[in-house]
Amino acid sequence: MNIEETATLMARRCFLRGSGAMGVGTLAFNQLLSGESSAITADPNVALPGNFAPHAKSVIFLHMVGAPSQLDLFDPKPRLQEFHGKPSPAEFIEGKRFAFLRGHPKMMASPFKFETLNEGQQISEILPYLKSVAGEIAIVRSMTTEDFNHAPAQMFFHSGLNRIGRPGIGSWVTYGLGSECSDLPAYVVMVSGGVAGAGASLWNNGFLPSVYQGVEFRSDGDPVLFLSNPKDVDRARRRRILDGIGELNALELNQTGDPEIRTRMAQYELAFRMQMSVPELTDITTEPDEVRAMYGKGAFAGHCLQARRLVERGVRFVELYNSTWDHHGGIENKLRKKTKETDQPIAALIKDLKMRGLLDETLIVWGAEFGRTPMFQGAKLAGAGRDHHKEAYSIWMAGGGIRGGISYGETDDYGYYVTSNPVLVRDLHATILHALGMNHEEVTFRFQGLDQRLTGTEDASVQHALFG
Numbered sequence: 001m002n003i004e005e006t007a008t009l010m011a012r013r014c015f016l017r018g019s020g021a022m023g024v025g026t027l028a029f030n031q032l033l034s035g036e037s038s039a040i041t042a043d044p045n046v047a048l049p050g051n052f053a054p055h056a057k058s059v060i061f062l063h064m065v066g067a068p069s070q071l072d073l074f075d076p077k078p079r080l081q082e083f084h085g086k087p088s089p090a091e092f093i094e095g096k097r098f099a100f101l102r103g104h105p106k107m108m109a110s111p112f113k114f115e116t117l118n119e120g121q122q123i124s125e126i127l128p129y130l131k132s133v134a135g136e137i138a139i140v141r142s143m144t145t146e147d148f149n150h151a152p153a154q155m156f157f158h159s160g161l162n163r164i165g166r167p168g169i170g171s172w173v174t175y176g177l178g179s180e181c182s183d184l185p186a187y188v189v190m191v192s193g194g195v196a197g198a199g200a201s202l203w204n205n206g207f208l209p210s211v212y213q214g215v216e217f218r219s220d221g222d223p224v225l226f227l228s229n230p231k232d233v234d235r236a237r238r239r240r241i242l243d244g245i246g247e248l249n250a251l252e253l254n255q256t257g258d259p260e261i262r263t264r265m266a267q268y269e270l271a272f273r274m275q276m277s278v279p280e281l282t283d284i285t286t287e288p289d290e291v292r293a294m295y296g297k298g299a300f301a302g303h304c305l306q307a308r309r310l311v312e313r314g315v316r317f318v319e320l321y322n323s324t325w326d327h328h329g330g331i332e333n334k335l336r337k338k339t340k341e342t343d344q345p346i347a348a349l350i351k352d353l354k355m356r357g358l359l360d361e362t363l364i365v366w367g368a369e370f371g372r373t374p375m376f377q378g379a380k381l382a383g384a385g386r387d388h389h390k391e392a393y394s395i396w397m398a399g400g401g402i403r404g405g406i407s408y409g410e411t412d413d414y415g416y417y418v419t420s421n422p423v424l425v426r427d428l429h430a431t432i433l434h435a436l437g438m439n440h441e442e443v444t445f446r447f448q449g450l451d452q453r454l455t456g457t458e459d460a461s462v463q464h465a466l467f468g
Contacts, residue, residue, distance in 0.1 A: 054437030055401025066326030108376035129347035142409020167206035180314030193323030363400025
């Protein structure tokens with residue numbers, strides 16, 4: 001085996017340099033040394049060890065597309081009542097850029113009441129179901145990001161870069177750890193409502209092998225595109241066709257060593273196995289009536305229930321997108337509508353996982369690309385909304401070793417700037433990888449002559465205080 005072939009085989013998993021321990025990629029590297037190169041395949045449906053003992057095995061990532069208002073959900077500011085309808089402090093607008101605000105905008109207090117729970121958690125009245133599981137979640141009120149427009153901020157929130165071309169966090173996770181499920185994709189995506197501004201690039205594999213791309217499950221027709229056999233092709237015939245294609249691909253792989261051929265072979269085989277597993281998985285009518293009632297109705301409720309079924313089967317990363325949180329006007333009524341749609345199923349997901357003993361090994365992350373301004377958008381307060389805000393916003397995490405019942409980080413009296421424990425997007429990424437037993441500095445992939453990683457080259461800090 002020459003050097004180029006060796007490099008190709010090793011590129012599938014990160015080669016970790018640590019104090020006496022390889023971590024992720026150790027198994028593959030040992031097989032390479034022993035000459036078992038055929039065992040190293042681009043197959044994410046093989047579980048691999050991390051750098052250290054993990055808190056969590058799986059992730060459910062809930063992206064609220066459009067950016068909910070943290071000031072109306074998790075970070076109330078009583079002082080805004082005093083300045084309600086009055087011009088904002090000059091420092092809020094001098095030298096600042098906004099997506100839509102112009103002139104000298106005025107401040108707006110939240111129209112909602114808040115309840116204080118546990119260790120200083122404050123949750124809005126329009127999230128009654130989430131309040132019932134507040135003891136399981138850690139609210140991070142000190143998130144900050146770099147972009148105030150949706151598509152680039154969504155890309156940044158997923159990949160650490162505001163441009164298309166880099167792998168998202170779901171791809172990095174499945175690249176580093178694989179999956180414990182052999183007949184379902186390692187990385188599953190479900191979308192309720194419209195697709196995010198950045199589109200399918202949010203679950204694209206970027207420069208990683210294409211086998212690490214997220215697979216979208218649809219609500220109508222085949223759950224996965226082209227899953228059904230063509231007309232007049234039964235399962236036995238499809239098996240014969242795949243075997244023939246596999247032989248041709250194997251010949252080409254031996255001649256070229258192209259890892260994408262190995263990827264294609266693995267995807268064909270997974271698709272064949274999925275013909276049996278996916279229809280059963282997505283048929284939630286097999287769930288008891290009381291379980292389905294707990295989640296409520298609607299597409300997002302069904303996706304939350306399916307997310308539980310996916311991690312129950314060992315799927316590594318599940319991402320649910322829920323759209324239309326971009327409230328530039330009519331925020332009071334629109335936010336009530338969105339929380340009514342999502343609050344019950346999210347709380348049910350947490351309760352259901354806990355009842356089944358799965359919450360401790362499943363990390364749930366709820367968040368969005370940025371937050372909303374304390375200044376209102378619109379000609380008058382009645383029917384006003386809030387503009388995009390990148391300096392400070394809120395997310396929450398649950399399960400997977402997270403210390404529930406807490407709020408972490410603070411913002412100023414207006415919710416404009418972070419004042420303690422700032423959490424950058426790359427810090428969040430490092431923290432998620434840590435929960436899964438991975439050191440973010442050692443999960444790398446060689447591309448364009450550099451060892452690329454999710455958190456980039458700048459400092460990223462695991463938020464250890466979030467773990468129990």
